Amino acid sequence: MCRRLRWWPTVVAVSDGGGFRRRKLGDAVMVFKEMMRNECPLDEANCHLVMRAFLDAGEVEAATGVWKFMLKNGSLSLEEAANRMVVGFRDSGRLPEACRYSDDAIERGIKLYSSTLSKLKGSMQKHGKMGVYDELLRKWKEH
Numbered sequence: 001m002c003r004r005l006r007w008w009p010t011v012v013a014v015s016d017g018g019g020f021r022r023r024k025l026g027d028a029v030m031v032f033k034e035m036m037r038n039e040c041p042l043d044e045a046n047c048h049l050v051m052r053a054f055l056d057a058g059e060v061e062a063a064t065g066v067w068k069f070m071l072k073n074g075s076l077s078l079e080e081a082a083n084r085m086v087v088g089f090r091d092s093g094r095l096p097e098a099c100r101y102s103d104d105a106i107e108r109g110i111k112l113y114s115s116t117l118s119k120l121k122g123s124m125q126k127h128g129k130m131g132v133y134d135e136l137l138r139k140w141k142e143h
Contacts, residue, residue, distance in 0.1 A: 052084060082112065107139075
């Protein structure tokens with residue numbers, strides 16, 4: 001076990017109501033990157049925790065780094081993470097990325113929740129993109 005892993009609970013401890021305090025968020029991203037460089041990976045539970053915290057703070061790029069790490073390392077619990085990523089992009093006003101992540105999850109056989117699709121549908125309706133949503137829904141039903 002990597003001895004630097006003991007730093008991680010300290011970073012997570014700066015969490016405030018499910019999200020990182022703004023001034024500590026940069027530290028959390030830095031520690032996550034350093035852990036990856038030093039081959040001190042997080043376990044799945046911590047990946048989910050930090051991804052949720054990054055998304056709650058609106059730090060979609062940092063959450064994307066966690067997602068890619070989970071994919072690369074063959075995480076077994078991608079369902080919750082994929083749904084969080086789709087909703088996180090949608091909530092950040094990044095609808096094209098939300099659609100891309102939805103499509104990618106469906107192609108990988110990762111189940112998207114009906115609540116995630118419902119939120120996506122609402123945003124797609126607002127922006128007149130129901131054709132794209134209908135295609136996603138068709139793929140989702142096929143898998």
